[in-house]
Amino acid sequence: MTEPARLREISDDEFTAAYGSDRFTSAVILNRLRYAVEHMSTGFMREAFSPIIRDWYDFACTISGPPERGYPMAVVSNSLVVFLGTLGDAVRNAVEEYGPENLSPGDVLICNDPYRGGTHVNDVCFIRPVFAGGKIVTFVNMRAHQLDMGGTVPGGFSATKSNVYENGLVIPPVLLWSRDQPVRSTFSLIFDNTRWGGMLLPDFKSIHQQLKLGEQLVLENIERYGLDAYLGTLTYACDTSAERMRDAIALVPDGDYTGSALIDADGLDDTVDYTVRVTLRKRGQHIEVDLSGTSPQARTCINCGVLDAKTAVGVALTMLLDPEVPFTSGTWRTIDLATPPGTLVSSLPPDGGIMMFWEASGAVVSAIFDALNPVLGEKGVAGDYGSTNTHNASGVTAGGTPWTSATQCGGEHGPWGATKEGDGDSYTVLFFLNNLDPATETIEHDAPVVMLRKEHAIDTGGAGEFRGGAANLKDTLWLSAANHYLSPFRTKVPSGVGANGGKAGPNGAMWFFPPREGARELLGTSAEVYAGSIPVAGVLDPDSKAPDPEGVYHYFASRPVWRTEPGTVLRCLTNGGGGWGDPLARDPQRVLADVRNAYVSVEGAARDYGVVVVGDPHHDPEGLRIDEQATAELRARR
Amino acid sequence: MNEIRENPVLERIPVDGPCPRCGAEELRRYPVVSEGGWFQVVKCQSCLYSVDREPWSRLGPIQLLSDSL
Numbered sequence: 001m002t003e004p005a006r007l008r009e010i011s012d013d014e015f016t017a018a019y020g021s022d023r024f025t026s027a028v029i030l031n032r033l034r035y036a037v038e039h040m041s042t043g044f045m046r047e048a049f050s051p052i053i054r055d056w057y058d059f060a061c062t063i064s065g066p067p068e069r070g071y072p073m074a075v076v077s078n079s080l081v082v083f084l085g086t087l088g089d090a091v092r093n094a095v096e097e098y099g100p101e102n103l104s105p106g107d108v109l110i111c112n113d114p115y116r117g118g119t120h121v122n123d124v125c126f127i128r129p130v131f132a133g134g135k136i137v138t139f140v141n142m143r144a145h146q147l148d149m150g151g152t153v154p155g156g157f158s159a160t161k162s163n164v165y166e167n168g169l170v171i172p173p174v175l176l177w178s179r180d181q182p183v184r185s186t187f188s189l190i191f192d193n194t195r196w197g198g199m200l201l202p203d204f205k206s207i208h209q210q211l212k213l214g215e216q217l218v219l220e221n222i223e224r225y226g227l228d229a230y231l232g233t234l235t236y237a238c239d240t241s242a243e244r245m246r247d248a249i250a251l252v253p254d255g256d257y258t259g260s261a262l263i264d265a266d267g268l269d270d271t272v273d274y275t276v277r278v279t280l281r282k283r284g285q286h287i288e289v290d291l292s293g294t295s296p297q298a299r300t301c302i303n304c305g306v307l308d309a310k311t312a313v314g315v316a317l318t319m320l321l322d323p324e325v326p327f328t329s330g331t332w333r334t335i336d337l338a339t340p341p342g343t344l345v346s347s348l349p350p351d352g353g354i355m356m357f358w359e360a361s362g363a364v365v366s367a368i369f370d371a372l373n374p375v376l377g378e379k380g381v382a383g384d385y386g387s388t389n390t391h392n393a394s395g396v397t398a399g400g401t402p403w404t405s406a407t408q409c410g411g412e413h414g415p416w417g418a419t420k421e422g423d424g425d426s427y428t429v430l431f432f433l434n435n436l437d438p439a440t441e442t443i444e445h446d447a448p449v450v451m452l453r454k455e456h457a458i459d460t461g462g463a464g465e466f467r468g469g470a471a472n473l474k475d476t477l478w479l480s481a482a483n484h485y486l487s488p489f490r491t492k493v494p495s496g497v498g499a500n501g502g503k504a505g506p507n508g509a510m511w512f513f514p515p516r517e518g519a520r521e522l523l524g525t526s527a528e529v530y531a532g533s534i535p536v537a538g539v540l541d542p543d544s545k546a547p548d549p550e551g552v553y554h555y556f557a558s559r560p561v562w563r564t565e566p567g568t569v570l571r572c573l574t575n576g577g578g579g580w581g582d583p584l585a586r587d588p589q590r591v592l593a594d595v596r597n598a599y600v601s602v603e604g605a606a607r608d609y610g611v612v613v614v615g616d617p618h619h620d621p622e623g624l625r626i627d628e629q630a631t632a633e634l635r636a637r638r
Numbered sequence: 639m640n641e642i643r644e645n646p647v648l649e650r651i652p653v654d655g656p657c658p659r660c661g662a663e664e665l666r667r668y669p670v671v672s673e674g675g676w677f678q679v680v681k682c683q684s685c686l687y688s689v690d691r692e693p694w695s696r697l698g699p700i701q702l703l704s705d706s707l
Contacts, residue, residue: 070674089675093696115700172704242673277645283686288670292647306698310671329673336670336679336686340646341699348700 003285007236007243020232021225029221029233030075036217037061037077040142040210047206049199050147051446052406055438058145061210062087063218065234066136067100073329074234081327081432082358083143085311086118088329090125091139093117098173100136103129106180108208111173112149114354118307121149121168121355122156126176128211130218132227138234140214142207147406148195155195155406156355157392158485159267160560161301164350169193177208238330246285246334248321252375256281259371261363263344263489264537267300270555273492274298274344276363280371289313291339291346291364298344301353302489304360309345310337312364315432319365320372320381359387359489362430366495373499382417382424382468382502382578384431386495389414389488389510389537389572395480397448405447408438409476410486411508414574415461415469417496424469424577426456426599448479452522457573459601462494463608464502464579465586470599471508471576475523477569484562484570486510488537492553496578503583503608505576509538509547510556515567523569533571536562547573583609584635588626596621610635650683657682658689669694 005014015023040061044053052058060083063075073088094111095103103109109127111117117125122145130138148155151168161167169190175183187204191197222230256279263274277293297303314331325331339346345360347353366383373380391410396402416424416431429435440451453475462468488510496505511533513523523529527546537556541548564570591611594600598617605611612630615623650666657665662684670679676698680690695701 092675096696097702115697238673275645281686286686288681288686290648293645295645296643306671332673336672336681338648338668338670340648342646 019236020228026233026236033075040214041077044210049202052145057436062141064091064139072238074237086307089307090117094173105131108177110176112171114305126207130215150193154394155392157390159302163353167353238328241326241328241330242333244325250285257371259367261366264492266298266302267557276367278367286334288336294343297347297352301355303347303352304357306346308357308361312361316365316368378420380499381419382499383497384416385414385574386490388412392485393482395482403447408443411572411574414472415577417578418466418580423467426469450477459604460576462503462505462579463583465581468505468577468579471574474572491538495575498578499580501582502579508573508575510536511571513569659687660685
């Protein structure tokens with residue numbers, strides 16, 4: 001096996017021979033293509049009707065090369081990573097099955113089958129072949145979450161569905177537009193089997209226009225720079241990723257490394273928990289990731305497909321080894337995923353249903369962090385909040401109007417872990433999602449709900465020289481009767497594990513608080529508050545019902561649908577992010593600032609960091625100060 | 639009643655012969671997913687050298703009934 005020549009070291013003539021243009025031109029074309037996918041994204045964002053597109057940015061765009069070059073995914077938009085990671089394979093699998101010879105200019109091929117293309121049935125791939133000189137030279141693609149794809153649960157977000165038939169409509173590769181004319185039978189297939197088609201239709205039309213825009217921008221590049229330079233640039237982009245990832249892998253000591261991550265339960269009962277086990281075997285510039293020993297596929301749709309596991313591997317290694325590696329097909333060139341079929345992260349149809357796919361593939365990311373963090377030392381990255389703790393609700397207002405609230409009022413957003421660069425962010429999405437946060441005004445406009453709290457919870461960032469991000473505490477007051485589907489999957493053991501000696505962030509939980517007098521007043525946050533709650537999920541003290549790592553596990557699907565009366569409050573507390581480095585090495589001034597900003601309490605500063613802070617953070621925050629002598633004495637005793 | 643299920647393990651079929659790169663007699667055949675999709679590989683289990691690497695079924699272990707049409 002000969003190692004390829006390094007891109008920086010080949011001569012200009014060699015570069016031109018390999019890539020059909022000079023280096024400068026390739027760089028220009030690549031930037032113009034990145035502009036193209038962002039331009040497509042911006043256009044869709046501006047026009048979308050579906051809240052999950054408009055408020056969450058739940059879509060992504062890519063450009064792939066032609067069949068004879070293996071459909072290389074060379075350009076990706078700055079958006080949802082789980083979509084990007086699977087789109088390369090999704091385009092290849094869909095086009096190969098449909099037959100590239102059956103495609104014509106102006107076609108839009110769609111597919112939403114998780115086993116063919118990854119993610120879940122709500123995520124429809126839209127693939128448009130671009131022709132030049134009478135043959136396909138590229139594909140411009142978008143994957144966009146559709147608000148509903150049928151199945152037994154409105155909106156689909158639930159762990160309670162048992163197989164692909166309950167899960168929703170599965171669309172194999174079929175044309176949605178043929179030569180830019182809508183294929184009515186395909187539209188009818190979708191509208192007859194999904195809810196809220198009126199919202200899907202204008203989004204489909206917008207996607208069609210964005211794909212035409214992408215096609216136009218690609219063709220402008222081909223016209224200006226020539227086909228050879230265009231196709232060569234796609235190869236160059238993937239080669240760049242491959243080289244950078246090879247270099248990053250080479251810095252890891254050779255060896256076999258094992259890790260694991262736990263998912264609490266599926267949606268059937270709480271008798272089975274699910275473990276992702278990973279063995280990374282690293283030799284030179286190659287890594288093989290074996291998922292043998294992972295739990296069998298779940299009995300409900302908390303599984304993911306192997307393409308999602310592959311994405312998770314790419315994301316984890318990119319984040320840990322070199323976050324600057326461009327995310328293309330080339331990312332995986334020296335990475336092999338070896339997995340037995342029929343596991344939680346390589347499930348098979350029809351029983352291994354796939355809906356909450358990112359929860360399972362997120363556990364793959366966690367397991368890889370668990371395996372490599374001890375090897376990486378200071379380059380280690382602490383864990384994030386682990387689960388989007390997804391909440392969906394629906395109902396009918398007193399006036400008879402149906403409403404739905406999708407992925408807005410649970411623990412969807414939360415913290416990251418700390419790194420050698422600094423503290424973890426406190427309100428973002430899981431490591432491999434990269435979405436927006438819906439605006440409170442929009443949430444309250446679309447559903448009968450009042451957002452009472454959306455704030456950082458104190459003392460929830462894992463302690464370290466750099467602190468983990470703070471858990472998010474969210475309280476929502478439901479004005480109408482509602483049916484809730486809740487899906488928190490990582491409450492038994494910390495997901496926000498520490499790195500390089502940092503401490504783990506504590507775990508979160510979910511509770512309902514029945515209607516009460518003065519319901520519009522805020523609930524408190526002290527431990528006493530929880531006694532009046534109905535726990536949904538988490539490991540809680542059996543008496544107080546407050547979080548307690550030694551307490552009792554509450555199973556999130558003990559009621560598959562949580563029905564609530566008007567005036568009920570839902571509280572979601574996410575897991576905390578992990579800390580990086582020795583907490584006693586944290587600069588006391590940083591601890592003081594944390595107390596000032598309510599990330600850390602006065603008690604927590606002493607307990608977790610050995611820093612004695614004097615003063616009242618609530619009534620005299622500017623008067624806070626460090627007792628230097630007491631701090632030195634306290635740290636010396638540790 | 640708890641259902642006891644074995645955790646699946648990837649089957650790696652032994653292949654005769656030494657690794658041409660490191661000499662170890664540890665060649666195995668098994669499927670992997672990588673850049674370009676699924677492959678059946680014959681790899682050295684000691685140094686990870688791929689002695690053979692052939693494209694496999696498009697969806698790996700999943701067979702579509704429609705493929706039999």
